[in-house]
Amino acid sequence: MRQTIVLKPTAKKIFDFLYGPFFAVLDFFMRHYKANRERLDNFMRKEKVSSFLQGLAVLILVIWIVIFYFAPEDKRKQLTQEMQQSFEQLKAGVSK
Numbered sequence: 001m002r003q004t005i006v007l008k009p010t011a012k013k014i015f016d017f018l019y020g021p022f023f024a025v026l027d028f029f030m031r032h033y034k035a036n037r038e039r040l041d042n043f044m045r046k047e048k049v050s051s052f053l054q055g056l057a058v059l060i061l062v063i064w065i066v067i068f069y070f071a072p073e074d075k076r077k078q079l080t081q082e083m084q085q086s087f088e089q090l091k092a093g094v095s096k
Contacts, residue, residue, distance in 0.1 A: 044050055068079055 068076060071079060
């Protein structure tokens with residue numbers, strides 16, 4: 001059997017005063033998060049958009065390979081170290 005807690009009018013006012021804004025803000029952000037996720041899902045389902053983003057990712061990869069190829073040896077080592085650190089942070093779930 002489930003019991004419900006009935007607050008007195010003054011206790012309810014105090015509870016609403018203390019915790020009402022928190023739940024209102026939480027509701028606001030959750031509604032916007034859900035709406036934005038739905039928009040992003042609809043956006044990514046479009047064939048042209050998804051293929052464009054994939055092509056853009058490949059283009060960026062090719063640009064970085066060209067930069068690495070033409071970089072001097074000391075800069076290559078620095079780029080390699082930076083990429084290793086970035087990858088380690090990505091695996092650990094920590095961002096700079």
